[in-house]
Amino acid sequence: MRFTRTSKMLSVAAVAALSLSACGGGSNEEAGTASGDNDAVIVVDGSEPQNPLIPTSTNEVGGGAILDLLFVGLVSYDADGATQNEVAESIETDDAQNYTITLKEGQTFTNGDPVTASSFVDAWNYGAAAKNAQLASYFFESIEGYDEVSAEGATVDTMSGLTVVDDTTFTVALAQPESDWPLRLGYSAFFPMPAAALEDPATYGENPVGNGPYKFASEGAWQHNQQIELVPNEDYEGPQAAQNAGITFKIYQSDTTAYQDLISDNLDVLKIIPTSDVKNFKNDLGENSIESPYAGNQTIAIPYYLPNWDGEAGKLRRQALSMAIDREEITTVIFNNGRTPAKDFTAPVLDGYQSDLPGSENLEFNPDRAKELWEEAEAIEPYDESEPLTIGYNADKGDHKTWVEAVVNSVKNNLGIELSGKPYATFKEARTEATEGTLTGALRAGWQADYPSLYNFLGPIYASGAGSNDARYDNPEFDQELSDGLAAASVEEGNEAMNRAQEKLLEDLPAIPLWYQVAQGGWSNNVNPVEFGWNGVPLYYAITGK
Amino acid sequence: MAWYIVRRFLQLIPVFLGATLLVYFLVFSLPGDATAAICGERGCTPAVVAGLREQYNLDEPFWIQYLLYLKGVLTFDLGTNFSGRPIATIIAEVFPTTARLAIMALVIEAVFGILFGLVAGLRKGKIFDSSVLILSLVVIAVPIFVLGFLMQFLIGVKLQWTSPTVSGDATFTELLLPAVVLGLVSFAYVLRLTRTSIIENVNADYVRTATAKGLSRRRVVSVHVLRNSLIPVVTFLGADLGALMGGAIVTEGIFNVNGVGNTLYRAVLNGDGPMVVSIVTFLILIFCLANLLVDLLYAWLDPRIRYA
Numbered sequence: 001m002r003f004t005r006t007s008k009m010l011s012v013a014a015v016a017a018l019s020l021s022a023c024g025g026g027s028n029e030e031a032g033t034a035s036g037d038n039d040a041v042i043v044v045d046g047s048e049p050q051n052p053l054i055p056t057s058t059n060e061v062g063g064g065a066i067l068d069l070l071f072v073g074l075v076s077y078d079a080d081g082a083t084q085n086e087v088a089e090s091i092e093t094d095d096a097q098n099y100t101i102t103l104k105e106g107q108t109f110t111n112g113d114p115v116t117a118s119s120f121v122d123a124w125n126y127g128a129a130a131k132n133a134q135l136a137s138y139f140f141e142s143i144e145g146y147d148e149v150s151a152e153g154a155t156v157d158t159m160s161g162l163t164v165v166d167d168t169t170f171t172v173a174l175a176q177p178e179s180d181w182p183l184r185l186g187y188s189a190f191f192p193m194p195a196a197a198l199e200d201p202a203t204y205g206e207n208p209v210g211n212g213p214y215k216f217a218s219e220g221a222w223q224h225n226q227q228i229e230l231v232p233n234e235d236y237e238g239p240q241a242a243q244n245a246g247i248t249f250k251i252y253q254s255d256t257t258a259y260q261d262l263i264s265d266n267l268d269v270l271k272i273i274p275t276s277d278v279k280n281f282k283n284d285l286g287e288n289s290i291e292s293p294y295a296g297n298q299t300i301a302i303p304y305y306l307p308n309w310d311g312e313a314g315k316l317r318r319q320a321l322s323m324a325i326d327r328e329e330i331t332t333v334i335f336n337n338g339r340t341p342a343k344d345f346t347a348p349v350l351d352g353y354q355s356d357l358p359g360s361e362n363l364e365f366n367p368d369r370a371k372e373l374w375e376e377a378e379a380i381e382p383y384d385e386s387e388p389l390t391i392g393y394n395a396d397k398g399d400h401k402t403w404v405e406a407v408v409n410s411v412k413n414n415l416g417i418e419l420s421g422k423p424y425a426t427f428k429e430a431r432t433e434a435t436e437g438t439l440t441g442a443l444r445a446g447w448q449a450d451y452p453s454l455y456n457f458l459g460p461i462y463a464s465g466a467g468s469n470d471a472r473y474d475n476p477e478f479d480q481e482l483s484d485g486l487a488a489a490s491v492e493e494g495n496e497a498m499n500r501a502q503e504k505l506l507e508d509l510p511a512i513p514l515w516y517q518v519a520q521g522g523w524s525n526n527v528n529p530v531e532f533g534w535n536g537v538p539l540y541y542a543i544t545g546k
Numbered sequence: 547m548a549w550y551i552v553r554r555f556l557q558l559i560p561v562f563l564g565a566t567l568l569v570y571f572l573v574f575s576l577p578g579d580a581t582a583a584i585c586g587e588r589g590c591t592p593a594v595v596a597g598l599r600e601q602y603n604l605d606e607p608f609w610i611q612y613l614l615y616l617k618g619v620l621t622f623d624l625g626t627n628f629s630g631r632p633i634a635t636i637i638a639e640v641f642p643t644t645a646r647l648a649i650m651a652l653v654i655e656a657v658f659g660i661l662f663g664l665v666a667g668l669r670k671g672k673i674f675d676s677s678v679l680i681l682s683l684v685v686i687a688v689p690i691f692v693l694g695f696l697m698q699f700l701i702g703v704k705l706q707w708t709s710p711t712v713s714g715d716a717t718f719t720e721l722l723l724p725a726v727v728l729g730l731v732s733f734a735y736v737l738r739l740t741r742t743s744i745i746e747n748v749n750a751d752y753v754r755t756a757t758a759k760g761l762s763r764r765r766v767v768s769v770h771v772l773r774n775s776l777i778p779v780v781t782f783l784g785a786d787l788g789a790l791m792g793g794a795i796v797t798e799g800i801f802n803v804n805g806v807g808n809t810l811y812r813a814v815l816n817g818d819g820p821m822v823v824s825i826v827t828f829l830i831l832i833f834c835l836a837n838l839l840v841d842l843l844y845a846w847l848d849p850r851i852r853y854a
Contacts, residue, residue: 133597226714429578
């Protein structure tokens with residue numbers, strides 16, 4: 001793993017903070033006694049949630065960040081992405097397929113309703129049922145009975161795999177063994193909801209009631225496109241107890257604007273440094289800045305239905321292309337070390353990550369070998385020059401043009417082939433072509449983990465027929481390793497199988513991994529240093545004022 | 547006069563129909579499936595996509611979609627945007643902010659533009675005139691986002707006289723800086739228009755007559771010269787008011803103003819058809835009303851103009 005000096009120091013701080021909160025027993029008063037002002041209201045940057053604040057209808061980070069504070073699921077993730085029990089007393093299984101989940105006694109929602117087994121089961125059934133058209137519905141796909149409730153025009157609306165035993169116990173039967181399933185339970189789609197939510201989701205989505213470390217400051221605390229005000233939930237007792245007097249998400253239309261507020265101390269925490277300020281934010285902010293690797297990566301997916309990129313010649317060309325990209329130089333020059341060159345298809349903060357998998361040499365910069373491979377491919381089948389490769393990116397959100405052009409130039413210079421960047425006006429335009437399978441070139445693809453697991457980076461993107469399989473990759477051997485990994489008795493064995501699956505990917509390169517994401521953020525002079533979690537989101541609950 | 551106003555209002559109907567049809571068609575023809583924007587990077591299951599398409603009438607052909615939208619408008623139901631919020635509520639939330647910003651900008655550009663233009667016109671060729679002309683040329687030449695970022699950085703971040711961004715309350719003091727930026731370019735035009743107009747009128751016969759009658763210079767300038775010189779300026783200001791109400795996408799973006807411009811920008815990015823059409827239609831109506839107001843002002847400024 002490559003870490004910057006700051007992040008090393010921070011991981012020390014992280015360990016210290018974790019041990020402190022462990023000693024503190026989680027209650028509000030004790031947890032925060034370490035240092036800092038616990039009465040400060042922290043103003044952080046946010047983006048307008050795209051959907052009502054209902055766990056199962058949120059699929060983007062703006063709403064996700066808020067939900068993660070309003071709710072806790074059976075488990076949550078600590079700063080390093082390890083799971084810790086929250087509402088769950090225990091999650092037990094003998095075969096990785098049938099789970100018995102026991103809840104802690106006496107948990108309540110902020111409206112006073114108890115958190116029971118039904119709070120989970122009903123919420124999950126609601127999320128999966130086709131008639132509710134919930135955006136996160138596919139998260140329930142592993143549960144037995146999902147296919148019946150999620151089909152178009154389904155008449156069943158409860159999954160047969162979920163059974164409530166008593167108020168604090170329920171059982172889950174999966175359609176197949178999946179050893180990493182418990183890891184997913186900290187993701188927002190799996191949060192519990194009170195009965196009121198399911199009776200009137202529209203009203204609930206405006207004023208959600210959860211069981212997490214924070215709650216809405218009042219009815220209507222969500223001032224659309226302006227701010228969302230959260231205050232600590234005094235009844236929450238768990239590892240994420242609030243160490244401040246509230247979090248206010250100030251909603252910005254652009255990072256650049258938010259940055260101006262940060263350097264004038266009008267904003268306390270900014271989780272993304274705008275591209276235009278990446279070169280100077282360490283000067284501007286000094287000690288108040290951070291670079292922290294998180295579970296996300298950037299790849300370029302090359303569809304197999306493109307004429308030049310299929311078969312044996314296609315495979316050689318993919319390898320040649322990958323070796324012609326000088327990742328080290330691009331991450332240094334374009335991102336000012338704000339990314340780290342990729343060695344695999346996942347991300348380094350994950351459990352089971354390996355930087356030296358067989359085949360990872362295909363991701364090393366090696367222009368001579370790249371040319372040789374390209375020649376070999378030419379010998380098999382000449383490159384159709386009439387259709388030079390394009391690398392598509394969306395020009396509306398995120399600043400992708402700069403690095404796409406850098407990749408294009410790197411390949412042009414080192415491989416001597418025609419290549420160009422192809423901007424799409426909007427994200428949806430690019431996604432539509434990708435979903436319909438009508439791309440005319442490669443497409444950039446970013447992936448940010450929903451839950452800390454290798455499978456999350458592999459299954460949804462490269463399994464044959466998977467929802468985000470833009471490349472239309474179809475390799476039975478890979479699929480087999482994936483399902484072996486899921487069926488493994490332990491997470492460790494599972495990870496080994498996942499990495500064997502990755503070896504296939506590294507050879508075939510359905511997508512070309514470029515780099516891992518690093519969160520670049522900063523904070524104002526009014527707060528103590530801020531720690532970022534495994535997913536690149538600040539640990540809001542632990543922020544204290546000065 | 548009353549009949550004239552009624553007629554002008556009746557003219558709004560075809561404008562409304564034509565504008566909504568055109569804008570609806572443009573949004574409809576945008577490439578890409580609207581549900582793809584809702585579903586994001588990970589995509590949705592086919593059942594969810596089908597559910598969304600049904601919810602927003604996306605599975606209907608263009609004409610049906612448009613007629614359903616029109617039906618909604620006529621029953622005072624603008625529908626919901628892709629986040630499931632009522633569009634009427636959203637407009638009601640953001641419009642007051644933009645209106646306040648627009649009026650502040652208009653007042654700034656009108657007061658300073660006319661004042662500077664008047665003085666410059668009366669002292670044609672003198673040092674004040676030349677320096678004001680150069681200043682206005684610079685303001686017109688520099689793009690508004692440069693002015694915006696520059697003033698935000700100097701006044702908001704370095705000097706900290708005001709917050710660099712506008713909060714949800716959009717108070718008068720917070721809006722002052724964006725209003726100045728927004729008004730600057732039009733200020734330069736108003737100044738130049740007033741100056742030219744004054745220079746023309748100062749030498750007109752009726753001004754000489756007024757002076758010959760023995761009127762004070764003050765009265766000659768304010769009643770005779772200025773009033774007659776304002777007609778082109780008022781035309782410009784009227785058109786500008788419509789444009790300002792439409793929200794300044796760039797300025798609102800720089801200062802994080804939660805106004806019409808920002809809302810429209812987001813809606814276009816998301817391919818949120820009903821939202822875009824509703825906002826644009828609303829803006830067209832405002833633009834028409836601003837123009838009507840200008841036409842009525844003509845009659846007041848120049849008694850020779852009569853409407854019947």
